[in-house]
Amino acid sequence: RKEVEQDPGPFNVPEGATVAFNCTYSNSASQSFFWYRQDCRKEPKLLMSVYSSGNEDGRFTAQLNRASQYISLLIRDSKLSDSATYLCVVSPKTPLGSSASKIIFGSGTRLSIRP
Amino acid sequence: DAGVIQSPRHEVTEMGQEVTLRCKPISGHNSLFWYRQTMMRGLELLIYFNNNVPIDDSGMPEDRFSAKMPNASFSTLKIQPSEPRDSAVYFCASSLVLAGVYQETQYFGPGTRLLVL
Numbered sequence: 001r002k003e004v005e006q007d008p009g010p011f012n013v014p015e016g017a018t019v020a021f022n023c024t025y026s027n028s029a030s031q032s033f034f035w036y037r038q039d040c041r042k043e044p045k046l047l048m049s050v051y052s053s054g055n056e057d058g059r060f061t062a063q064l065n066r067a068s069q070y071i072s073l074l075i076r077d078s079k080l081s082d083s084a085t086y087l088c089v090v091s092p093k094t095p096l097g098s099s100a101s102k103i104i105f106g107s108g109t110r111l112s113i114r115p
Numbered sequence: 116d117a118g119v120i121q122s123p124r125h126e127v128t129e130m131g132q133e134v135t136l137r138c139k140p141i142s143g144h145n146s147l148f149w150y151r152q153t154m155m156r157g158l159e160l161l162i163y164f165n166n167n168v169p170i171d172d173s174g175m176p177e178d179r180f181s182a183k184m185p186n187a188s189f190s191t192l193k194i195q196p197s198e199p200r201d202s203a204v205y206f207c208a209s210s211l212v213l214a215g216v217y218q219e220t221q222y223f224g225p226g227t228r229l230l231v232l
Contacts, residue, residue, distance in 0.1 A: 032219070034220070042225070043206055043223035043224060043225055043226055044158070044206075044221075044223050045223065046220050046221070046222075049220075087158070091219070103148075103160075103219075103221060104160070105150075105157070105158045105160075106157075107157035107158070108157060108158075
């Protein structure tokens, strides 16, 4: 089983729709969670961190469910510019005193917004 | 602000040749990561450094790959000899990792597109 799993998609939705996708992780000791966005032929960029209480940034909402070991990303009122691949990222717990940690990327979910 | 800088941006070479990819992390960051991305395998972590020291190189495919970080502002990833299956986009990323702080953001460079013929 992969450490981080995502539905590869593609999700093809009309502009203005709400879309959501999940990401599951296998390491219950995981500590930090993120969503990155990657546009075609570009580098990944941080979209938002995911906090235990859930967090919102404009049209984007991220949730964490530790019991079921998944994180989710909800995009409301989708725009054409939201078309991209969304990468789920999980960081295992860093040992106390250690100054490095290893971040694991999911393979990404492709989202395509149509006019 | 200067982000992570990678060079070259594109590289086309013939099988058997040596390839050297370069990365300059963001000033002040203490961790540097090399990734490889392909359609088939997605984004794979090859190696990462903390304070210029290699911490985990378990993702390095084989002995043909080597990485160095001689100082805090420069790292190289070398492939010798290169093979067609090494064709991919190679990303370098940097972050600031503090002891006891679990959340850190990685900042990626624009990548090097490598094609080995």
